[in-house]
Amino acid sequence: MFRYQSEGLAKQIVAKLKDLKLTLRLMHVCGTHQDTLVRFGLNSMLQEAGIEVRPGPGCPVCVTTAREIEEAIALARSGKVVATFGDMFRVPGEKQSLADVKAEGHDVRMVYSITDCIAIAEKTDRDVVFFSIGFETTAPTPASVILHNPPENFSILSTHRIIPPAMEALINMGELKIDGFIDPGHVSAIIGADSYEFLSSRYNIPQVIAGFEPLDVLIAVYMLAMQIRNGEAKVENEYARVVKPEGNEKAKRIMNAVFEPCDISWRGFPVIPGSGLTLKDEFVDYDARKRYEDELSALSSDYKEPAGCRCGEILRGLVNPDECPLFGTMCTPQHPVGPCMVSREGSCNILLRYGTM
Amino acid sequence: MCLAIPAKVVEISSNEEGVRRKAKADFGGVAREIDISLVDANIGDYVIVHAGFAIELLDEQEAKETLELWRELLEKLPENV
Numbered sequence: 001m002f003r004y005q006s007e008g009l010a011k012q013i014v015a016k017l018k019d020l021k022l023t024l025r026l027m028h029v030c031g032t033h034q035d036t037l038v039r040f041g042l043n044s045m046l047q048e049a050g051i052e053v054r055p056g057p058g059c060p061v062c063v064t065t066a067r068e069i070e071e072a073i074a075l076a077r078s079g080k081v082v083a084t085f086g087d088m089f090r091v092p093g094e095k096q097s098l099a100d101v102k103a104e105g106h107d108v109r110m111v112y113s114i115t116d117c118i119a120i121a122e123k124t125d126r127d128v129v130f131f132s133i134g135f136e137t138t139a140p141t142p143a144s145v146i147l148h149n150p151p152e153n154f155s156i157l158s159t160h161r162i163i164p165p166a167m168e169a170l171i172n173m174g175e176l177k178i179d180g181f182i183d184p185g186h187v188s189a190i191i192g193a194d195s196y197e198f199l200s201s202r203y204n205i206p207q208v209i210a211g212f213e214p215l216d217v218l219i220a221v222y223m224l225a226m227q228i229r230n231g232e233a234k235v236e237n238e239y240a241r242v243v244k245p246e247g248n249e250k251a252k253r254i255m256n257a258v259f260e261p262c263d264i265s266w267r268g269f270p271v272i273p274g275s276g277l278t279l280k281d282e283f284v285d286y287d288a289r290k291r292y293e294d295e296l297s298a299l300s301s302d303y304k305e306p307a308g309c310r311c312g313e314i315l316r317g318l319v320n321p322d323e324c325p326l327f328g329t330m331c332t333p334q335h336p337v338g339p340c341m342v343s344r345e346g347s348c349n350i351l352l353r354y355g356t357m
Numbered sequence: 358m359c360l361a362i363p364a365k366v367v368e369i370s371s372n373e374e375g376v377r378r379k380a381k382a383d384f385g386g387v388a389r390e391i392d393i394s395l396v397d398a399n400i401g402d403y404v405i406v407h408a409g410f411a412i413e414l415l416d417e418q419e420a421k422e423t424l425e426l427w428r429e430l431l432e433k434l435p436e437n438v
Contacts, residue, residue, distance in 0.1 A: 032360050085408070113409025115377075115392055134408070137361065141410045144394045148377045186361045189405060189413040241420040242405055248413050251395040345360075 006215060010045070013218045017049035020225050024051045025177060027170070027317055029058035029163055030184035031345020032212050038354045040214040051221060054176070054317040057166050058184060060134045061087045061343035062315055063266040066303035068159045069093035071296055072131040075157065075288060076106040078295040081124065082157075083109040083117040084131035087343040090336060094303045098131075114141050114156075121154040129288045132156040135163050137186040139277055140251040143258035146279075146286050155288040158278055160259065163187050164195055165275035166266060171203050173269075176317050180206040180224040182217065185239045190255070192247025193237045204233040211239040258283055267305075267339065268312025311338035314347050321348040328352060361407035363415050364391065366398050382406065 028034065034055045037043045046053060057063045070093040076082040082098065089110050090099045102108035107126075111117050114130055121128040128151075132142045139160040146156070167181060183196055188209045196207050206227035210220035220238045227234065237243055255277075264276025279287040289296060305312060309331070310324040321327050321340065331337035333349055340346035344353075364382035370390065371379040378393045382404065392410045403420075404411035 113392075115409050137407050137412060140395050140412070141392075141408055144377065144392070144410070148394070186405070186407060186412065189361075241416050241423055242413050244413075248395065250397065251412060254395060 009215060010042075010218055013215075013222050014045050014049055017046070017051060017222060017225055020049075020229055022050055022225055022228060024179045024225065024228060026051065026053045026180045026182060026221065026224060027056045027176075027178045028053060028182035028184070028210075029056040029167060030182075030187070031055070031059035031062075031343065031347075031350075032186070033058065033182060033184065033210065033217060034347055034350050035345065036212050036214055036217050038350050042214060042217055046218075046221060051225070053182065053221065054178075055314070055347045056170060056317050057266055057269065057315045058163075059315075059340065059343050059345040059347075060138070060161065061085075061091055062311060062339040062346050063161060063166075063268070064088070064091070064133055064159050064339065065265055065267050066093045066305065067299065067301070068157070069097070070299055070303060071289070072098055072129075072157055073101050074296055074299055075129050075292060076101045076108050078292070079106075079126070080292070081107045081109060081120060081126055081128040082131055083111045083120060083128065085112075085133065086110045087345070088131060088133055091339045091342045092306065092336065114145050118145060118150055118154060121151040125153065127153050127155070129292075130154070130156045131159070133159045135161055135184070135187050136190045136255070137184075139259060140190060140248075140255040143255045146258050146283055147254060150286065152285075155286045155291050156279070157288040158259070158276075159264075160277035161264060161266065161275055162191075162261070162277065164191075164199065165272050166269070167196075167199055168203075169269060169272045169275070170316065171199070171205065173316070178205065178317070179228055180208070182220050182224070183207050183209040183235070185209060185211045185216075185243065188237075188239065188243045188247065190248050190251050192252075193235050193243055193245045195247065196235045200233045200235050206233045207235045209235070209237045209239050209243050211242065266315070268315040306337045309338035311340045311346075311348075314340050321351045324348070361405045361412060363403050364389070364406050364411075366393070366400055366402050366404060366411075369393070369398075369400060380411070382411075 208220040259277035261274040262278040340348040368381040403415035
């Protein structure tokens with residue numbers, strides 16, 4: 001339908017970037033951007049122009065904590081049907097994944113959409129829990145389902161997170177100098193370009209919202225380079241064919257009717273204030289954490305990350321996957337140790353799949 | 358996870374008040390049911406679909422203009438570089 005792949009134009013953009021003679025470190029916060037950067041060899045093209053693009057905490061599966069996975073496992077072990085997206089299925093908690101628990105005979109289902117989970121709940125008398133992960137792109141989907149009278153045996157284990165507070169946390173942690181952000185296209189489709197303004201005005205950081213075709217990403221990098229060269233720090237929108245300044249008002253209204261912000265820790269990060277989404281009190285019946293408090297009461301508050309795993313540092317943009325001693329040896333897509341190797345949006349999985357940064 | 362792909366709404370299959378709005382969408386030749394509760398989509402609209410839900414309309418005119426705008430952006434800048 002709409003294709004934005006032109007090698008000639010890509011070479012033109014990179015040539016212009018080289019002419020700018022800048023040395024920049026940019027960060028994106030979206031696993032699909034990482035896929036585009038690696039799959040089409042954009043990273044190496046950009047490195048020749050002095051530009052490094054690092055992945056940040058943009059993979060929702062990867063930033064889900066071991067404790068949250070342990071919650072889902074505990075619910076499966078207590079006899080609930082637990083359903084989740086395929087990417088989450090094989091991510092280990094402290095020791096086991098939901099796939100391991102299914103292999104033991106517990107009822108864990110992989111679904112494409114929360115609507116598949118509703119269909120499961122409608123056909124059984126058993127309690128069905130949707131392990132509900134994702135950023136703002138995904139959060140309106142459970143919200144919509146909950147507003148449309150789902151079955152009484154249905155609830156969600158919300159691990160939804162929102163992106164701008166994590167970007168702010170990264171800046172404030174100060175571990176890595178970031179010259180500009182490539183903002184995530186589909187998160188932005190919901191929250192809108194205006195949602196990032198505070199970061200540019202407060203921290204003087206340039207941002208460009210980008211789509212997912214190779215040229216989308218290259219143009220976004222070019223727009224960032226031009227802002228930096230011109231001494232500007234603003235939010236620009238390369239993905240205007242989908243993203244509006246105000247976002248999707250209807251989806252935001254639905255999301256905000258059902259969820260409220262909460263403080264939550266991200267894998268590799270401390271607690272980030274206001275970066276999580278929890279169900280409002282009026283929807284307590286659909287909140288698996290409240291509904292199954294007893295089943296979850298035995299869980300520890302602190303789960304250790306797997307020994308040697310550097311996913312936390314990878315998610316903060318501090319190291320590349322191949323700097324992890326487990327990468328490709330002890331940790332592979334077949335036998336993953338950390339989440340970044342499991343999810344198709346995880347940096348380790350992407351690097352191993354395409355073979356080069 | 359945030360992967361979303363464009364599709365064209367070809368039929369609105371459920372549009373009642375208080376019920377999830379469903380549509381049949383064409384993903385480049387493959388038809389699939391999607392939920393359109395999050396958008397105001399009509400037949401013929403292009404939507405961006407994520408996890409079974411249309412999350413936003415795709416602005417066809419804006420999409421067609423994008424490449425042209427890029428060319429202009431690149432062409433007008435050599436003297437600034």
